Amino acid sequence: MIAAAIGPRWRPFTILAGAVAVLALMDRGTGYFFSLATLFSVLQLFATLGPVALGLGLSMLVREFDLSVASMMSLAGCIAVLTGVGSPALGLLCGVAAGLGAGAIQGVIMTRLRLNSVGVTLGGLLTLQGITYVLTANQTIAYPNLPVALALNRPILHLLSVRSAAALAVFVLAALVMAWTRIGRDVVATGSDRRASRVAGVKTDRVIIGVFAASGACAALAGVLLSYSLGAASPVALSDVLAPAAAAAIVGGVSVVGGRGHPLGIAAGVLTLCILRSGLSAIGVTPPVHEIVTGAILAAIAVLDGPDLARRLVTWRLDRAERRATAAAARPLSPKAR
Amino acid sequence: MTADAAPRPTLGDRRPRLSGAARRRVALFIRVFALGALAAWSLATPGFLSPLSIISLLNAVSFIGCVAVGMTFITLTGNIMSLCLGVTLSAAALVFLSSLALGIIGALAVALLFGIAVTAAQGALVGYFRANPILVSIAALALITGISELVTGGQRIYPAAAGFELFRGRLGGLPVPALIFFAAVAIGEIVLQGTRFGRAMRMVGSNWRAAELVGIRTERVVAGAYALAGAFAGLSGVLLAARYGSGDMELGAGYDYSAIAAVLVGGTAIQGGQGSVLRTMIGVTVIAAVQVVLLLRGFDEQLQYLVTGLIVLGVIMLHTIGERE
Numbered sequence: 001m002i003a004a005a006i007g008p009r010w011r012p013f014t015i016l017a018g019a020v021a022v023l024a025l026m027d028r029g030t031g032y033f034f035s036l037a038t039l040f041s042v043l044q045l046f047a048t049l050g051p052v053a054l055g056l057g058l059s060m061l062v063r064e065f066d067l068s069v070a071s072m073m074s075l076a077g078c079i080a081v082l083t084g085v086g087s088p089a090l091g092l093l094c095g096v097a098a099g100l101g102a103g104a105i106q107g108v109i110m111t112r113l114r115l116n117s118v119g120v121t122l123g124g125l126l127t128l129q130g131i132t133y134v135l136t137a138n139q140t141i142a143y144p145n146l147p148v149a150l151a152l153n154r155p156i157l158h159l160l161s162v163r164s165a166a167a168l169a170v171f172v173l174a175a176l177v178m179a180w181t182r183i184g185r186d187v188v189a190t191g192s193d194r195r196a197s198r199v200a201g202v203k204t205d206r207v208i209i210g211v212f213a214a215s216g217a218c219a220a221l222a223g224v225l226l227s228y229s230l231g232a233a234s235p236v237a238l239s240d241v242l243a244p245a246a247a248a249a250i251v252g253g254v255s256v257v258g259g260r261g262h263p264l265g266i267a268a269g270v271l272t273l274c275i276l277r278s279g280l281s282a283i284g285v286t287p288p289v290h291e292i293v294t295g296a297i298l299a300a301i302a303v304l305d306g307p308d309l310a311r312r313l314v315t316w317r318l319d320r321a322e323r324r325a326t327a328a329a330a331r332p333l334s335p336k337a338r
Numbered sequence: 339m340t341a342d343a344a345p346r347p348t349l350g351d352r353r354p355r356l357s358g359a360a361r362r363r364v365a366l367f368i369r370v371f372a373l374g375a376l377a378a379w380s381l382a383t384p385g386f387l388s389p390l391s392i393i394s395l396l397n398a399v400s401f402i403g404c405v406a407v408g409m410t411f412i413t414l415t416g417n418i419m420s421l422c423l424g425v426t427l428s429a430a431a432l433v434f435l436s437s438l439a440l441g442i443i444g445a446l447a448v449a450l451l452f453g454i455a456v457t458a459a460q461g462a463l464v465g466y467f468r469a470n471p472i473l474v475s476i477a478a479l480a481l482i483t484g485i486s487e488l489v490t491g492g493q494r495i496y497p498a499a500a501g502f503e504l505f506r507g508r509l510g511g512l513p514v515p516a517l518i519f520f521a522a523v524a525i526g527e528i529v530l531q532g533t534r535f536g537r538a539m540r541m542v543g544s545n546w547r548a549a550e551l552v553g554i555r556t557e558r559v560v561a562g563a564y565a566l567a568g569a570f571a572g573l574s575g576v577l578l579a580a581r582y583g584s585g586d587m588e589l590g591a592g593y594d595y596s597a598i599a600a601v602l603v604g605g606t607a608i609q610g611g612q613g614s615v616l617r618t619m620i621g622v623t624v625i626a627a628v629q630v631v632l633l634l635r636g637f638d639e640q641l642q643y644l645v646t647g648l649i650v651l652g653v654i655m656l657h658t659i660g661e662r663e
Contacts, residue, residue, distance in 0.1 A: 065472060109651075109655065113655055113658045114658065115654060115655070115658055116418075116608050116609060118418050118419070118472065118608065119602065119608040119654045120651070120654060122419070122595070122598060122599075122602075122650065122654075123647060123648075123650040123651030123654055124647075124651070125595065125647070126595060126599060126643065126646055126647030126650055126651075127644060127647030127648055127650075127651060128647070129643055129647065130640070130641070130642075130643035130644025130645065130646065130647045130648075131644055133640035133641075133643045133644065134638065134640045134641060134643075134644055136640075137638070137640060138639070138640050242421070242476060243476045243477075243479055243480045244480075246472075246473060246476050247476075247477075247480075250473070256470045256473060286488075287487070288483075288484040288485070288487035288488040289484065289488070290484070291480045291481070291483050291484030291487070292480070292481055292484035292485060292488070293484075294480045294484075295477045295478065295479070295480030295481030295482075295483075295484060296477075296481065298473060298476060298477035298480065299463070299474065299477035299478070299481070301473075302463065302469040302470055302473040302474050302477055303463055303467050303469050305469065305470065305473075306463075306467030306468045306469035306470070307467075307468050308466070308467050308468040309467045312466060312467060
């Protein structure tokens with residue numbers, strides 16, 4: 001049972017439970033951590049970070065990396081605020097459609113020209129950022145439709161808001177698609193071994209394009225909902241989101257070597273990060289420490305995921321044994337010992 | 339990260355295929371044509387050759403340029419890019435300003451050593467365990483941001499002593515940052531082309547396993563490349579700190595992206611193995627020249643970002659025309 005708990009499939013949930021337990025111990029029954037208000041703020045954070053982490057995680061699942069999510073988020077927010085003054089639904093539609101389109105275009109460029117995803121999405125990141133600056137004339141744009149902002153953040157049953165419910169719905173949808181449809185299996189196959197899955201009849205190019213479109217749409221959704229609920233959109237790159245999103249996806253069991261991870265795991269990873277963040281603030285730890293914790297987790301997992309870790313550990317041990325053996329063999333022969 | 343770049347011949351594929359040499363010639367032609375068009379467009383812009391615009395061009399080139407020279411080594415060794423050179427730059431600037439009491443040389447040395455230590459540690463993780471370089475750099479980004487906020491309390495840092503004006507003066511009519519940037523390019527190019535370490539970096543970038551099999555200590559080469567990147571980022575931090583006379587963690591915001599844009603526009607391959615510091619210098623100059631011309635011709639400042647992004651996308655796409663067999 002312990003083996004199953006730390007195995008790749010359940011590890012994200014074990015880590016989540018561990019984080020809750022650690023915070024509960026630190027809380028020592030004062031009740032700051034275990035309150036509905038803390039849980040509500042955890043889910044609000046989840047609504048911002050979750051979809052971005054899901055999109056990035058999906059791109060890592062097919063062995064690519066979507067850097068453009070950071071500026072996709074701010075671009076979609078600006079588009080929604082600009083087009084959605086009269087009808088918020090129209091703004092939401094425009095923002096998400098922009099994300100879908102931009103992601104698909106990047107996917108097409110990658111698969112047609114067989115380009116590295118980091119290069120293409122880097123170009124995409126800069127271009128989308130540029131479009132955002134041009135659209136907003138480098139100004140923060142206020143969203144005058146304040147009732148929408150209030151409605152999005154109003155608590156439902158003290159726990160959810162429309163915003164966090166939407167984020168959760170996206171995760172449920174992604175989990176269903178990944179678990180029950182052929183698309184899901186094709187995505188995992190493409191990430192595990194692209195050539196083999198192509199031979200087996202998977203249309204890998206379409207899978208890649210679809211994954212990047214989905215990633216763009218997810219980031220856009222998070223950006224639109226965030227801008228609506230803040231009542232403003234700003235062109236400043238939200239690149240602060242890239243570090244936590246990558247950390248969440250990786251804590252959630254997605255591996256950079258591809259083919260491993262599932263949406264519910266990513267959700268658990270995001271929740272872990274959000275719980276650490278809100279929980280630590282509830283206990284009174286300052287924001288810089290959150291950054292350090294995030295960074296330390298990421299660095300540790302990056303090393304644990306490194307393909308040469310096992311080899312290095314083995315050679316270390318062999319080297320030590322060999323050195324000891326040669327030292328032992330050399331001792332009686334060396335003139336000084338005699 | 340795409341593992342299978344090999345093209346597959348299919349029955350339905352009727353597009354005419356150019357030979358490798360012809361492709362390379364086409365790519366070279368497009369590059370030369372684009373450079374020529376840019377030069378003509380710049381020279382036809384009134385005011386481009388005025389001393390004021392030349393000096394502002396040189397300044398823009400030198401701050402981003404030093405970081406870009408550093409980024410070249412990371413890209414060249416096959417590690418794509420680092421997302422944390424910008425914060426390394428900011429932190430090195432703060433270190434420089436607060437250690438000015440040691441004298442200008444001492445402060446410069448401390449700032450450079452700081453940059454080297456921060457990035458060499460990442461290089462060691464990447465080289466020794468083959469940890470994913472993007473993830474390592476994102477982790478370092480979060481760590482450096484958190485730690486420096488903790489240390490500074492989010493406050494601006496002011497110089498601990500005078501003396502840094504040396505770095506913002508002029509020497510023989512040229513701004514000192516530009517001279518330092520040219521020196522950085524020269525040093526980088528000599529290391530890359532003239533030393534065994536430079537050759538080892540290119541070999542590791544083009545084929546890690548092969549380099550390891552011929553006896554190159556890949557982990558040391560990668561750590562060394564990262565250390566060089568940190569030194570150049572630190573240098574840029576010193577120059578920026580001297581220019582503004584104070585600093586905070588926002589100083590280097592966005593420099594990672596500008597630097598990698600310059601590296602790629604210069605034609606260094608994103609998959610590693612091919613490229614040079616001189617190319618990066620051309621890349622920085624092209625981007626800066628486009629921005630100056632756009633500004634002089636009265637376009638919106640915001641358009642600059644968009645054009646930079648489109649240039650990067652175009653160059654990356656162009657690169658495959660020349661490289662695909």
